[in-house]
Amino acid sequence: MTINDNKITDLDHGWDYMQKGIIKLKKILEGLPEPQFSSEDYMMLYTTIYNMCTQKPPHDYSQQLYEKYREAFEEYITVTVLPSLRDKHDEFMLRELVKRWANHKVMVKWLSRFFYYLDRYFIARRSLPALNEVGLACFRELVYQEVHGRVKDAVISLIDQEREGEQIDRALLKNVLDIFVEIGMGKMDYYADDFEADMLNDTAAYYSRKASNWVLKDSCPDYMLKAEECLKRERDRVSHYLHISSEPKLVEKVQTELLVVYANQLLEKEQSGCHALLRDEKVDDLSRIYRLYHKIPRGLEPVSSIFKQRVSDEGLALVNQAIDAANNQAENVRSVHEQVLVRKIIELHDKYMVYVCNCFMNQSLFHKALKEAFEIFCNKTVAGCSSAELLAAFCDNILKKGGSEKLSDEAIEDTLEKVVKLLAYIGDKDLFAEFYRKKLARRLLFDRSANDEHERSILTKLKQQCGGQFTSKMEGMVTDLALARENQGHFEEYLSNNPIANPGIDLTVTVLTTGYWPSYKSSDLNLPAEMVRCVEVFKEYYHSKAQQRKLSWIYSLGNCNISGRFDSKTIELIVSTYQASVLLLFNNSDRLSFSEIMDQSNLGHDDLVRVLLSLSCAKYKILNKEPNTKTISPTDYFEFNSKFTDRMRRIKIPLPPVEERKKIVEDIDKDRRYAIDASIVRIMKSRKILSHQQLVTECVEQLSRLFKPDFKAIKKRIEDLISRDYLERDKENPNLYRYVA
Incomplete structure (x- = not known):
């Protein structure tokens, strides 16, 4: 055919020519022997359409050609494509569909x-669907x-065959599922509605059947291994042929059926669940459980x-062992068991x-569980x-000279770090502070501290x-003692100059x-x-240096x-000031009664009893x-015992210990009352009006970093503050408090 620009091309004549090009294209697609389109062929076909669309009305056939474009596809599909698909099934049908879709494109x-x-x-002018879209x-x-x-049923059947271990053509599935995606022309609706929904339901049913069988016959670790492998394979399917958007939904289905449905049954299995894994220190299995469930x-x-x-069961077992040991042991042995308890709790x-760091990847839930467990025991x-x-x-045992813990400097630092971590779990931190301060004072005053650096180090850790x-x-105590040593040096210098x-007696004053x-x-x-x-x-000497300061002498120290x-022989006796005062009385008297010693020394009854016990009834x-x-x-x-002798030339005569615990607890109770009062007043001063429940809650929150106040104690302090006109009750609502400025 030749194109004459001056001649009108009618519709039938022009379309007949186009049909020849379409038939040639169909033969090429069907694989029949047919030469490819040449540039001249292409230009002639394009020009035919161009001429038929640019002729003046009524010979502009644009609308008719647009319709015939669609009809060409419909005719090819009806005559050739659909029959070829209808007589094939399963995998053969899928291959034919992939071929037909490729040809169609x-x-x-x-x-x-x-x-x-x-x-x-x-x-473009009519805003009609584009040719590509129509095709x-x-x-x-x-x-x-x-x-x-x-197609969907055939694909799901192949996926299930693969799950059972059979080899399938993954490339075929990829090509088939691409059709579901591409057919949506930019939207995932066809993939999601016509394939994915049923595929996910089939996945859930498949793994539900598997799980119900595995949970009965497998141990928890074996089950978890299978679950992890299944999840890995499903993700692998996504990477090979499923659309990437399916992954979270697919994984969620598998997790639900394998892990969520049977969670309690699996994790609480008597011989192989989490309890058993923790007991037997199965680190890898616990890590796998974390990976699967997190x-x-x-x-x-x-x-x-x-x-x-x-954790709480193990901790309580340690505490109960220590309680049993303490009930069956003497006082001096009991303290050893208490030291062992703390060491075991640290371990x-x-x-x-x-476990928290390595198996459970520092997850906050496990830090919280560990904290709550340790708080229990x-x-x-x-x-x-x-x-x-x-x-x-x-x-005290670690830091004092001659303590039972023989540790290197690095080990002491490490242990102190762990002790401070344990302190975080203790409710009565103020009680610890007071007991620690008492023991620190004794170490410092009686030169029993093994190392000043360790003393400062633990204080830094406690401060943090x-x-x-x-x-x-x-x-302040540590600094005070350093200043006291410096002051002693000045005093000795003063004596040498005067x-x-x-x-005539060596004197050290702290x-x-x-x-x-x-x-x-x-x-x-x-x-x-x-x-x-x-x-x-x-x-x-001291008043020449600091006239404004008053000295109070603590002879008991x-x-x-x-x-x-x-x-x-002559024996050097290391004694307290009280003991020395009593002993020196016998330089002037051979025999003294209890009352005479009391009058001459001016010691109180209890102190004198302790002194005399140490000098006459002890070792x-x-x-x-x-x-x-x-x-x-x-x-x-x-009477002075002139016959006394000892193999040593120097002996220390200790005083019987004084029970300080009761006084410390009483002092802390008093301090807590003041702390609660201060907290209530501070809160009410800023809030002016507050309900009873809110006041108690805020008070507990403020004070809990040092101790856990008792609700009854808070209520009692509120009543006391009302009686002292710091607070008043609302006249209409007795549960409402007002701050009295």
Whole structure:
């Protein structure tokens, strides 16, 4: 055919020519022997359409050609494509569909190029669907709508065969599922509605059947291995042939059927569940459980609950062992068991912190479970001792000279770090602070601290954990002692420059700041003349340096080295100031009664009883007592025991220990009352009006970092503050409080 620009091309004549090109294209698509389109062929076909669309009305055939474009596809599909699909089934049908879809896209591409002039002008002006869209829509309406149900069933059947271990053609499935995506022309509706929904339902049913069987015959670890492998394979399916948008939905279905439905049954299996895995330290299996459940909403809650139960059970078992041991042991052995308990609790914390960090990837839920578990048993009392006291005693044992814990510097630092972590679980942190401060004072004052660096190190750790207020007094004590040593150096320099003032006795005075240190009993002890001279000399020196400061002498903390001249030899006695004062009385008297010693020393009854017990009834009998009994009474008489001897030339005579626990607890109770009062007033001053419940809640929140206040105690303090006109009740609502400015 030749094109004459001056001649009108009628519709039938022009379409006959186009039909020849379409028939040639069909033969090429069907694989029949047919040469490819040449450039000349293409130009002739394009020009035919161009001429038929640019002729003046009524010879502009744009609308008719647009309709015939669609008819060409419909005729090809009806005559050739659908029959070829209808006589095939299963995998053969899928292969035919893939082939037909590929051919159809080629046909759309070529015909759209022939009819391109329609796209540029006619379709653009009329806002009609583009040629490409019309061509694909024909396949969707005539082919896809007829076969997609059979195709979906065939694909799902192949997926299930693969799940059972059979080899399938993944590339085929990929090509078939691409049709579901492409047929939507930019939308996923056809893929989602016509394939994905049923595929997900089939997946759920498949794994539900598997899970119901596995859960009965498999151990928890074996089941988890299978579940992990199944999830891996489903993700693998997505990467090979399913659309990427299916992955979260597919994984969710598998997780639900394999992990959620049977969670409690699996995790609580008697011989292989979480309890058993924790007991047998199956780290890999626990890590796998975490990996499988951590992406499931609230999936880890049962695991963390079991973890918490396991930790608290082990901790309570340790506490109960210590309680049993304490009930069956003497006092001195009991303290050893208490030290062992703290060490075992530290080891328990180390053990389960490894699980939290390594198996459970530092997940906050497990940190919370560990904290709550330790809070359960770390706040138990053992033989009347609170955990706060046990922890303070443990620190004392590590930090003092000659403690039972023989550790390297690095080990001490590590242990102190762990002790401070344990403190976070203890409710009565203020009680720990007071016990620790008492023991710190004894270490510092009696030179029992093994290492100043360790003392400062733990205070830094406590400060970071509990705040500056918690450690301010303790830090003051350490600084105070350093200043006291410096002051002692100045005093010795003063004595060397003033020989007349020198009392002739070596004197060491530790000057302390009252506010930092625990309160100590002060007494008007009648010092021996030798000691009086020492005190006067120091007073004279100190007032020359600090006139505005007042010195209060705490003789109960002092100690002396005195020479005891016995018949066999002279022995140096290391005694307290109280003991020295009593012993020196016997330089002037051979025999003294209890009351005479009391009058001459001016010691209180209880203090004197302790002193005389240590000198006449304990290991070293420096004094003989009449009658020779193990108790001290006001009718007793005492004489210097000149026959006393010992293999050592220097001995220390300890005083019987004083029970301080009761006083510390009483002091803390008093401090807590003040703290509750201050908190209530602080809250009410800022809020002005508050309900009872809100006030109690805020008060507990403010104070809980130091101690957990009792609700009854808070209520009692509120009543006290009302009686003292700090607060008043609302006249109409008695549960409402007002701040009285």
